[in-house]
Amino acid sequence: MNSANAVPLRTPGYAELRYGGVNDTLRVSGAPSLTAMAQAAEPSVSTTSSSTGGSDQVPFASAEVPTLFFTRGLEPNYHTPNDKQVNPRLLNETIQIGLDVVKQMLTPG
Numbered sequence: 001m002n003s004a005n006a007v008p009l010r011t012p013g014y015a016e017l018r019y020g021g022v023n024d025t026l027r028v029s030g031a032p033s034l035t036a037m038a039q040a041a042e043p044s045v046s047t048t049s050s051s052t053g054g055s056d057q058v059p060f061a062s063a064e065v066p067t068l069f070f071t072r073g074l075e076p077n078y079h080t081p082n083d084k085q086v087n088p089r090l091l092n093e094t095i096q097i098g099l100d101v102v103k104q105m106l107t108p109g
Contacts, residue, residue: 023073026094030057031066034101038068041100042093068101070094 027046028038035047057067072090077083 023075024090026070026072026090026097028068028070030061030068034066034068037101037104038070038097040104041097045097070098 025046026042026044027048028035029048039045039047055069057069061067072094075083075085077085
């Protein structure tokens with residue numbers, strides 16, 4: 001793509017979608033500008049600016065790259081052979097909010 005035709009992102013960064021599968025409450029953490037976009041997409045989203053813990057976004061946040069981490073929390077079978085439960089409704093809701101955040105990032109202004 002010619003750089004003259006490139007779409008400038010309002011907020012470049014790193015996003016991780018971790019789907020725990022069974023919890024209704026969606027939480028997002030990371031850069032305040034990105035968590036605000038997630039909350040604008042869905043006001044019931046619980047937000048925090050913290051990017052601590054052992055997830056993949058932490059090295060990016062430590063290097064001052066804006067991050068956004070989506071989670072519905074852990075479920076008892078996480079990272080076990082029984083880790084196969086997916087609630088399609090919750091997964092779809094999470095993906096739709098993530099897509100809305102990307103659309104906001106791509107919108108000039």
